Amino acid sequence: MQASVPVHRLRADRADRPGIPEATVARLPLYLRVLIDLADSGVTCVSSEDLAAGAGVTSAKVRKDLSQLGSYGTRGVGYEVDCLCEEISRELGVTQHRAVAIVGIGNLGHALAGYGGFTARGFRIAGLFDADPHRSGELVAGLRVRPMDDLESVVASEQVSIGVIATPACAAQQVCDRLVACGVTSVLNFASTVLSVPAGVDVRKVDLAVELQILSFHETRKSRAAMSSVTAAAATAAVS
Amino acid sequence: MQASVPVHRLRADRADRPGIPEATVARLPLYLRVLIDLADSGVTCVSSEDLAAGAGVTSAKVRKDLSQLGSYGTRGVGYEVDCLCEEISRELGVTQHRAVAIVGIGNLGHALAGYGGFTARGFRIAGLFDADPHRSGELVAGLRVRPMDDLESVVASEQVSIGVIATPACAAQQVCDRLVACGVTSVLNFASTVLSVPAGVDVRKVDLAVELQILSFHETRKSRAAMSSVTAAAATAAVS
DNA sequence: GCCAATTTGTGAAAGCGTTCACGAGCTCTT
DNA sequence: AAGAGCTCGTGAACGCTTTCACAAATTGGC
Numbered sequence: 027m028q029a030s031v032p033v034h035r036l037r038a039d040r041a042d043r044p045g046i047p048e049a050t051v052a053r054l055p056l057y058l059r060v061l062i063d064l065a066d067s068g069v070t071c072v073s074s075e076d077l078a079a080g081a082g083v084t085s086a087k088v089r090k091d092l093s094q095l096g097s098y099g100t101r102g103v104g105y106e107v108d109c110l111c112e113e114i115s116r117e118l119g120v121t122q123h124r125a126v127a128i129v130g131i132g133n134l135g136h137a138l139a140g141y142g143g144f145t146a147r148g149f150r151i152a153g154l155f156d157a158d159p160h161r162s163g164e165l166v167a168g169l170r171v172r173p174m175d176d177l178e179s180v181v182a183s184e185q186v187s188i189g190v191i192a193t194p195a196c197a198a199q200q201v202c203d204r205l206v207a208c209g210v211t212s213v214l215n216f217a218s219t220v221l222s223v224p225a226g227v228d229v230r231k232v233d234l235a236v237e238l239q240i241l242s243f244h245e246t247r248k249s250r251a252a253m254s255s256v257t258a259a260a261a262t263a264a265v266s
Numbered sequence: 267m268q269a270s271v272p273v274h275r276l277r278a279d280r281a282d283r284p285g286i287p288e289a290t291v292a293r294l295p296l297y298l299r300v301l302i303d304l305a306d307s308g309v310t311c312v313s314s315e316d317l318a319a320g321a322g323v324t325s326a327k328v329r330k331d332l333s334q335l336g337s338y339g340t341r342g343v344g345y346e347v348d349c350l351c352e353e354i355s356r357e358l359g360v361t362q363h364r365a366v367a368i369v370g371i372g373n374l375g376h377a378l379a380g381y382g383g384f385t386a387r388g389f390r391i392a393g394l395f396d397a398d399p400h401r402s403g404e405l406v407a408g409l410r411v412r413p414m415d416d417l418e419s420v421v422a423s424e425q426v427s428i429g430v431i432a433t434p435a436c437a438a439q440q441v442c443d444r445l446v447a448c449g450v451t452s453v454l455n456f457a458s459t460v461l462s463v464p465a466g467v468d469v470r471k472v473d474l475a476v477e478l479q480i481l482s483f484h485e486t487r488k489s490r491a492a493m494s495s496v497t498a499a500a501a502t503a504a505v506s
Numbered sequence: 507g508c509c510a511a512t513t514t515g516t517g518a519a520a521g522c523g524t525t526c527a528c529g530a531g532c533t534c535t536t
Numbered sequence: 537a538a539g540a541g542c543t544c545g546t547g548a549a550c551g552c553t554t555t556c557a558c559a560a561a562t563t564g565g566c
Contacts, residue, residue, distance in 0.1 A: 049553060055479040059458060073513065082460030085513095086555060093515055101514040102562035118479050119486025126478065137377035143458065143475040148482070187485050188478065211488060212481040214474075218299060218383065220322030228484045230477050234454075235383040237470050238366065238428065239295040239358050241452040242388070244468045245427050246359025248451060289523060313543065325543095326525060333545055341544040342532035 046117070050091045054114050055147075056081040057088070061111045073104040120148030125186045127210070129201050130193030131156040131164075131171050134216055138192060140167040152184035153177075157197065178208045188212045195219040202229075286357070290331040294354050295387075296321040297328070301351045313344040360388030365426045367450070369441050370433030371396040371404075371411050374456055378432060380407040392424035393417075397437065418448045428452045435459040442469075 060080035064072055074092070078085040092098060092105065098113055099105045115121050126149050128138055138144070139154055154171045156162065162173045172180065180186065189205040191198050191213060198217035205213060206227055213229045215221055218236075221229050300320035304312055314332070318325040332338065332345065338353055339345045355361050366389050368378055378384070379394055394411045396402065402413045412420065420426065429445040431438050431453060438457035445453060446467055453469045455461055458476075461469050 047552075051483050052476075052480055054483070055473070055476040056460075058479070075513085080460065084555080087553090089514060090516080090554085097515070099514050100562065101560065102512050104513070117483065117486075119482045120479055124482055124485065133377040133380040137373040138474065140373040141474060143473075144478065147475045147479065149475075149478055188481055212485050214477055214481060220320065226488070228481055230481055232472060232474070232477060233295070233383075234378065234381060234472070235387045235389075236292075236295040237454055237472060238364075238384065238389055239298070239360055239387065240292055241428050241454060241468055241470055242359045242364055243291050243294070243357065245364065245452050246357075248466070287523075315543085324525075327523090329544060330524085330546080337545070339544050340532065341530065342542050344543070 046094050050094050053081065053083060053087065053091055054118055056083070057091070058111065058114045058118065058120075061107055061114070065107050065111060070107050071104045072107055072110075074099070077105070115148070118148075123148055123150045124188055125150050125152035125184045126188045126190060127151075127153045127155065127177070127181060127184075127186045127205070128190045128192060129155045129174075129177070129205070130191060130197070131161055131166055132192065132194075135192040136166055138190060139169060149188075152186050153180040157193070174204075177204060181205070181208045181210060186210060188214065190214045190216070191221075192216045286334050290334050293321065293323060293327065293331055294358055296323070297331070298351065298354045298358065298360075301347055301354070305347050305351060310347050311344045312347055312350075314339070317345070355388070358388075363388055363390050364428055365390050365392035365424045366428045366430060367391075367393045367395065367417070367421060367424075367426045367445070368430045368432060369395045369414075369417070369445070370431060370437070371401055371406055372432065372434075375432040376406055378430060379409060389428075392426050393420040395420075397433070414444075417444060421445070421448045421450060426450060428454065430454045430456070431461075432456045
């Protein structure tokens with residue numbers, strides 16, 4: 027249902043923004059990290075060039091990305107660190123400390139539960155779950171592991187909006203379905219399976235083996251290049 | 267130095283390929299996983315449609331990607347699973363079981379060392395390293411943790427080509443420099459820092475907090491959309 | 507007050523990746 | 537052997553992303 031009447035805009039600023047490009051969204055967290063570091067160091071103003079260097083991108087990208095949020099820079103000067111921090115945090119929605127549930131407390135689940143970066147960046151671990159009854163009650167990173175039976179009640183009471191799946195691949199879809207059924211609309215999947223979810227649910231996938239394989243490809247390419255250059259040299263030598 | 271003489275091509279096949287697009291490379295591991303599963307299930311032939319479903323992409327992508335490797339499909343039939351498996355494995359260079367060194371055996375390093383996916387997919391963990399002397403000698407996933415002093419000798423003797431950095435952010439660049447200095451040309455970085463490396467060295471970065479923040483953005487967007495639709499509805503009601 | 511030096515913001519162009527659409531080639535049935 | 541039904545391979549179109557280049561705006565020196 028689209029309202030076709032001319033709605034009076036209270037926040038004319040950028041409330042009518044046509045959606046921030048995905049590529050930009052993926053970089054906002056990088057900028058935020060750099061900005062927080064700068065703020066901690068007492069820096070109050072930063073140029074797109076410096077911000078770019080810290081985030082590992084080009085300055086043109088920084089400017090274009092930040093212009094998507096509205097204009098928070100001053101020409102000839104740069105961007106105000108505090109202001110930009112706040113703006114990006116608000117845009118990412120990390121000001122409200124979202125609740126996260128981690129399912130599957132194996133090796134990886136342990137590591138995720140103990141990973142300081144989550145709590146440091148606006149997330150709260152609301153619950154750890156494992157299917158193995160022997161694990162229930164175990165203390166991991168100061169949190170008690172709960173049985174899967176508690177999943178629904180915890181998600182509801184703690185208002186969990188993000189589920190992290192760190193189970194074996196075979197259990198991942200089942201766990202995902204259960205998370206979605208009780209209202210979770212974002213999933214971070216560490217299992218090496220494709221999850222199918224209804225529309226409106228976002229899934230991001232992190233596969234460590236895939237990352238290594240991509241690196242392996244480039245390694246192979248590099249050594250092939252070295253190989254073919256000596257082959258070419260040999261051929262050249264043979265011809266001459 | 268480019269040889270301008272007409273070199274006789276022994277492998278006219280695709281030795282002169284103009285480089286496989288990065289996006290394709292990133293998907294090859296997905297296809298490989300599906301293909302291995304299929305092979306294990308005794309399936310010998312697969313269509314682009316089925317392969318796409320398993321990998322979570324579109325069939326058009328699959329066909330375009332696979333056509334980059336050369337033509338290993340049969341029109342009207344599909345792709346031969348074994349053949350394609352082999353081809354992709356060869357392309358990714360995972361047939362030769364590359365050696366990997368993991369530096370930083372904290373929470374995450376532990377998880378990585380114990381992660382079965384590495385060894386299952388053509389990688390061999392050649393060494394675990396930690397700066398903390400108390401950790402040296404500790405047994406993690408059947409492997410002994412070594413002091414950083416051993417790094418250079420192990421990288422050389424085990425022919426390590428990929429380094430995994432799972433240290434705190436503050437140590438990452440230093441570790442990276444050391445890895446690069448002793449010949450490592452691919453780095454997988456889990457620390458939330460941008461690493462600077464010389465040309466010819468590939469770095470991939472996995473940042474768990476970033477993934478969550480991206481999900482958080484979409485969550486926020488979703489709730490904003492819901493919010494503005496009720497606002498619009500209210501405004502519409504007020505107007506009428 | 508004016509000029510030089512900076513640095514943002516942004517259209518335009520170029521590059522890359524995805525999707526579409528359909529011809530080419532294989533199999534199976536009749 | 538001929539035609540129907542699939543499915544691959546691939547140019548063309550489309551859209552998203554990056555890069556380029558420069559006008560607009562600010563500061564600081566003189």
